[in-house]
Structure formats: structure tokens, C-alpha cells
Amino acid sequence: MIDHLIEIVVDDLPALQIAVPLLAATLCIIARRRRTAWVIAMVVAWASFLNAMLILRRVMTEGTISYAEGGWRAPWGIELRIDSLNALVLLIVTGICAIVLTAAPRSLAQEVPRSKHYIVYAVYLLCMTGLAGMTVTGDAFNIFVFLEISSLSSYALISQGSTRRALSSAIQYLIMGTIGGTFILLGIGMIYMVTGTLNIVDMSNQLAAVGPNRAVLVALACIAVGTAIKLALFPLHIWLPNAYTYAPAVVTAFLAATATKVAYYVLLRFVFSVFGVDLAFGALRLDVVLMGLALLAMVAGSIVAIFQHDIKRMLAYSSVAQIGYMVLGLSLVSVAGLTGGIVHLFNHALMKSGLFLVMACVLLRTGSTRLEAFQGLGRRMPITMAAFVVAGLSLIGVPATVGFVSKWYLVTGAIESGHWPVAVVILVSSLLALIYIWRVVEVAYFRPAPEDAPEIGEAPLSLLGPTWLLVGATVFFGIFTSLSVGVASDAARMLLGMMP
Amino acid sequence: MFDWGLYNYWVVIFLMMAGLYVVISRSNLVKKIIGLNVFQVSVIMFYISMGKVRGGTAPIEAEGFEIYSNPLPHVLMLTAIVVGVATTALALSIVVRIHEAYDTIEEDEIRLLDEGDEP
Numbered sequence: 001m002i003d004h005l006i007e008i009v010v011d012d013l014p015a016l017q018i019a020v021p022l023l024a025a026t027l028c029i030i031a032r033r034r035r036t037a038w039v040i041a042m043v044v045a046w047a048s049f050l051n052a053m054l055i056l057r058r059v060m061t062e063g064t065i066s067y068a069e070g071g072w073r074a075p076w077g078i079e080l081r082i083d084s085l086n087a088l089v090l091l092i093v094t095g096i097c098a099i100v101l102t103a104a105p106r107s108l109a110q111e112v113p114r115s116k117h118y119i120v121y122a123v124y125l126l127c128m129t130g131l132a133g134m135t136v137t138g139d140a141f142n143i144f145v146f147l148e149i150s151s152l153s154s155y156a157l158i159s160q161g162s163t164r165r166a167l168s169s170a171i172q173y174l175i176m177g178t179i180g181g182t183f184i185l186l187g188i189g190m191i192y193m194v195t196g197t198l199n200i201v202d203m204s205n206q207l208a209a210v211g212p213n214r215a216v217l218v219a220l221a222c223i224a225v226g227t228a229i230k231l232a233l234f235p236l237h238i239w240l241p242n243a244y245t246y247a248p249a250v251v252t253a254f255l256a257a258t259a260t261k262v263a264y265y266v267l268l269r270f271v272f273s274v275f276g277v278d279l280a281f282g283a284l285r286l287d288v289v290l291m292g293l294a295l296l297a298m299v300a301g302s303i304v305a306i307f308q309h310d311i312k313r314m315l316a317y318s319s320v321a322q323i324g325y326m327v328l329g330l331s332l333v334s335v336a337g338l339t340g341g342i343v344h345l346f347n348h349a350l351m352k353s354g355l356f357l358v359m360a361c362v363l364l365r366t367g368s369t370r371l372e373a374f375q376g377l378g379r380r381m382p383i384t385m386a387a388f389v390v391a392g393l394s395l396i397g398v399p400a401t402v403g404f405v406s407k408w409y410l411v412t413g414a415i416e417s418g419h420w421p422v423a424v425v426i427l428v429s430s431l432l433a434l435i436y437i438w439r440v441v442e443v444a445y446f447r448p449a450p451e452d453a454p455e456i457g458e459a460p461l462s463l464l465g466p467t468w469l470l471v472g473a474t475v476f477f478g479i480f481t482s483l484s485v486g487v488a489s490d491a492a493r494m495l496l497g498m499m500p
Numbered sequence: 501m502f503d504w505g506l507y508n509y510w511v512v513i514f515l516m517m518a519g520l521y522v523v524i525s526r527s528n529l530v531k532k533i534i535g536l537n538v539f540q541v542s543v544i545m546f547y548i549s550m551g552k553v554r555g556g557t558a559p560i561e562a563e564g565f566e567i568y569s570n571p572l573p574h575v576l577m578l579t580a581i582v583v584g585v586a587t588t589a590l591a592l593s594i595v596v597r598i599h600e601a602y603d604t605i606e607e608d609e610i611r612l613l614d615e616g617d618e619p
Contacts, residue, residue, distance in 0.1 A: 141576055148583045152590055159594055164601035168610050171529060171594045178536055178587050185580060186543050193550050
């Protein structure tokens with residue numbers, strides 16, 4: 001009996017990944033109590049993470065999972081389709097969700113009135129539903145719907161920041177994000193006109209038969225522009241620095257590691273699985289456009305980051321640069337390059353959410369994330385600043401951290417494809433990262449605290465624990481690369497149509 | 501030659517560009533949101549018109565009707581309309597809060613006030 005029950009549940013794991021957080025979000029609203037809502041959200045988030053691990057294990061042993069929602073078989077019904085690529089994305093998204101949520105109560109209490117916390121947790125779960133839904137679904141229109149669920153909830157989360165600038169950042173993101181989402185919808189509509197299907201697998205078969213006609217090319221262009229806005233690809237990134245700077249600290253840690261990553265996944269999925277390499281890079285030359293923008297993002301994002309006074313904003317600009325690395329991996333169109341791009345998705349999620357949690361710690365104790373606030377923090381908050389240094393080294397790409405792993409694959413990919421100037425730009429951008437991380441380290445360790453600085457203690461364990469979990473993971477996955485690189489190279493081969 | 505048979509797509513493109521232009525050119529946030537709505541509606545009309553079959557009726561089986569329009573894009577747009585409404589509602593509620601916090605909904609004035617906030 002129980003075995004039978006477990007069997008049923010195991011088959012339904014992909015659907016539960018969406019249904020459970022969605023229902024739990026309404027439970028949080030009903031509960032209306034801060035603590036209860038947090039406990040509900042915690043249980044659901046960690047259960048989703050566990051679920052994602054089970055799904056990844058199943059994908060690795062049994063191959064692609066296809067789940068027919070409501071028993072309606074694809075291509076007529078909505079299919080959830082999980083292969084090695086989205087299993088990895090799902091793992092990192094739910095993992096970051098759960099870890100950041102663990103750190104949430106203390107940091108939120110500083111920035112959001114306590115009476116509103118239960119709504120924040122509910123919206124947080126909705127955002128997670130949308131992100132997980134976009135990742136697991138095998139239906140193009142479903143991607144749009146989940147994209148809007150996650151986007152709408154992220155606008156609401158960002159607007160909860162403690163200053164009024166959070167509001168203007170949220171509306172700016174809302175306008176840009178809606179334009180992006182609508183472009184994606186338009187692109188999906190054009191593919192539907194040509195193929196008469198919404199199922200991703202079916203679409204790719206039909207499109208391969210149709211070949212490069214103008215409607216297909218315009219559809220690809222619309223989807224590329226739409227995802228580039230959601231991805232914050234330079235120069236469509238203008239919403240990102242403000243949104244990340246003025247959102248509550250934990251919301252930034254969560255969104256920085258998940259929202260743009262899932263948008264990157266959607267771009268990969270459409271470019272490689274739906275349109276295919278010939279169409280995207282042969283007929284439209286998307287690789288040239290994306291490589292140019294990616295290189296600009298890497299250099300411009302890092303340079304602008306160097307001149308920021310608010311460290312949270314500095315990290316946001318660094319995100320723009322890091323997104324450039326990911327897109328660069330895509331534009332190289334080789335196994336090594338694509339592996340680098342996907343691994344960087346995984347790695348950057350770990351280090352950026354770790355760094356933004358460090359910002360949450362600093363904000364909690366000093367009340368500011370401006371550079372002046374870091375004076376003498378190396379002595380005053382040694383454990384927090386040590387986390388910053390480790391994650392910062394990872395951002396630069398020092399060996400034995402995750403940053404090195406992804407840059408290694410990207411440089412290898414660039415040299416393999418004969419683009420050695422690209423490899424040089426990767427190194428230059430890493431040096432720029434060294435400069436902006438060093439600025440903070442110098443102020444924190446080599447400048448004494450101002451005389452009148454109040455006595456401050458270390459950040460509370462509830463924040464330090466999740467921070468060090470993420471920072472520890474950047475070192476762990478920098479040394480034991482079999483999970484991240486193994487799955488990523490598998491996914492890269494699959495995307496390029498070379499089954500191992 | 502100009503093909504009048506595709507005039508519906510010209511309408512769609514016109515609305516889309518008009519909406520996008522309003523979003524870009526106006527600094528009043530409510531006007532921006534109206535532009536955003538026009539932009540979204542153009543895509544909704546795009547889907548609606550692509551599902552329409554000339555001479556087709558609603559897809560309900562009845563005697564004397566042979567040609568049916570494709571209902572799927574129309575159903576999809578029900579969802580898209582809901583998304584549009586939710587977006588507008590959220591945007592307007594943020595605008596209300598912006599008005600409370602800044603006492604203005606003109607984007608350039610907000611930007612000036614924001615720069616004043618910088619220490």
C-alpha cells in the first residue's frame with residue numbers, strides 16, 4: 001500500500017514542483033502570522049529542493065522525464081519535460097530559494113514591517129512557483145505564463161524595499177519586464193502560426209521541416225530580445241542595478257541567483273532546442289550579435305562596478321558582467337563553451353547569492369552597504385568578511401573556487417573556436433573583478449574603523465549559516481566538479497545534438 | 501503591391517509601435533502604463549486574428565456549419581488578458597505608492613528627487 005503510494009508520488013514529482021508552492025502561497029496568506037507563514041514556506045522550499053534532487057537523480061539514471069499534465073498526452077496536452085539541462089537549473093533555483101529563505105526572517109525584520117512578512121513569504125513562494133514552472137515545462141505558452149507569475153511577484157518583492165527608490169526601481173523593472181514578456185509572447189505566437197503547436201519538442205520537429213522563412217526568423221528575433229531583457233543582457237540591463245540595489249537584501253540574494261538564470265535557461269532552450277543551431281546561428285547569425293553584446297557586458301559591467309560607492313550596487317553591476325560570461329558561453333556554440341555557460345549559471349548563482357547575503361549581514365549590523373560602512377569590518381565582523389573574501393575570490397576566478405571552473409571552460413571554448421581575443425577579454429574582465437573586490441577588501445581589512453563607530457557584533461547565526469553554506473558550496477564545487485560540470489557537459493552535448 | 505488581405509497584421513504592428521512609443525516618450529507613469537497596455541493588446545489581437553478562419557464559426561458542432569475558427573489562440577489570450585490585467589493592477593498600485601512617497605508621478609521629477617536622496 002505505502003509502496004504503491006510512494007510510486008504514485010514519485011511519478012508525479014515534476015507536477016508537485018509547481019503545485020505545492022502555489023498552494024502553499026495561499027496557505028501563507030490564510031495563516032496571516034509571520035512565524036507560521038515562514039514555517040510553511042520553509043517546509044515547502046526545502047521539500048522542493050529535495051524534490052529537485054530526486055528529479056536530477058532520476059534524469060541522470062533514466063534519461064529525460066516526460067510528464068503529461070492531467071493525463072493529456074503531448075503534443076495536445078501540456079507536457080512537463082525534464083532533461084539534464086533543466087534538472088540542473090531546477091536544482092540550483094530551488095536550492096537557492098530554500099537557503100535564502102532560511103536567512104530571511106532576521107534580515108526582513110529590518111527592512112519590511114513585521115505585519116507584512118506573511119505576504120512577502122507568500123509572494124516569495126509564488127515567485128518560486130513561476131521560476132520552477134518555467135524550468136520544468138515543455139510547453140512554450142506555459143513558459144510565458146510562468147514567466148509572468150515569477151515576474152509579477154518579483155516586482156512586488158522589489159517594491160518592498162525600505163526606501164522610496166525601491167518603488168521607482170520596481171516600476172522601471174515592471175515596464176521593461178512586461179515589454180520583454182510581451183516580446184516572448186509575440187515570438188511564441190509566430191512559431192505557433194508556422195507550426196500549429198505549442199509543445200517544444202513538436203515545435204522543433206516542425207520548424208526543422210519548415211526551414212528559415214521570415215516568420216520563423218522574426219519569431220527568433222522577438223524571443224531573443226524578450227529573453228535578453230529578462231536576462232539583463234547589456235545594453236538591456238538598465239532595470240537590474242536599481243532593482244538589485246533597492247530591493248530588500250534577501251530578495252536581492254534570491255532574485256540575483258534565480259530570475260536571470262532561468263531567463264538564460266529559456267534563451268538556451270529556445271535557441272538550441274526549438275530553433276536549432278542551423279537556424280539561429282546559420283540563418284540569423286545570432287552568435288555574432290550575442291558574442292558582441294556579451295563581451296561589451298563583461299567589460300562595461302566590470303568597469304562601472306569599479307566606480308560604485310554602494311557595494312550592493314557594485315555587485316549588481318558585477319552581475320551584468322557575469323551574465324555576459326554566460327551569454328558568451330552560448331555564443332561560442334561549442335561543447336566547451338556551452339558547458340562553461342551552463343556551469344557559470346550554476347556557479348554564479350552560488351557566489352552571487354552568497355555575496356548578497358553578506359550584504360544582508362553588513363546591512364543588519366551597520367545599517368548601510370556603502371563603502372564607508374565597510375571600514376574596519378575585517379576586525380569587527382571577521383566571519384562575515386571572510387565569507388565576502390572567499391566568494392569574491394570566486395568571482396575573480398581564483399583556482400579551487402567555482403569561478404575558476406567556469407572561466408576555464410569558457411577560455412578553453414574560446415581558444416578551441418579560434419577566438420583568442422575573446423579569451424583575452426575574459427582575462428581582462430577577471431582583472432577588473434579583482435579591482436572591485438579589492439576595493440572592498442582594502443577598506444574592510446586595512447582601514448581602521450572610525451573613532452565614533454558604534455560597537456557592533458558578528459551577524460546572527462541565522463544569517464551566517466546560510467551565507468557560509470553558499471560560500472562553502474563555491475569552494476566545494478570548485479574542487480569537486482563532477483556534479484556541476486558533469487551534468488552541464490551532458491546538457492551541452494544534448495543541446496548541440498550530440499548524444500553521448 | 502500593398503496586400504490588403506493582411507491588413508489585420510498592419511493594425512497589430514501599428515498598435516504595437518504606438519504603444520511602445522508611448523512607453524518610451526511619455527514620462528507620466530500612468531501614460532506609460534496605458535502605452536504598455538496598448539502594446540500588450542496588440543499582441544492579443546495578433547493571436548485573435550491568427551486563429552480566425554475566413555467564414556468560420558465558433559467551434560461548436562451544429563448542422564450546417566463546416567468551417568470552424570481555431571479556438572486555441574483565443575483561449576490562450578484569455579490567459580494573456582488575465583496577465584495583462586494583473587500587470588496593470590500591480591503597476592497602478594505601485595504608482596499609487598510612488599505618488600504617496602514622491603508626491604509626483606512624472607518620471608523626470610522622480611529622477612531629480614532620487615538624485616537628491618543620494619548622500
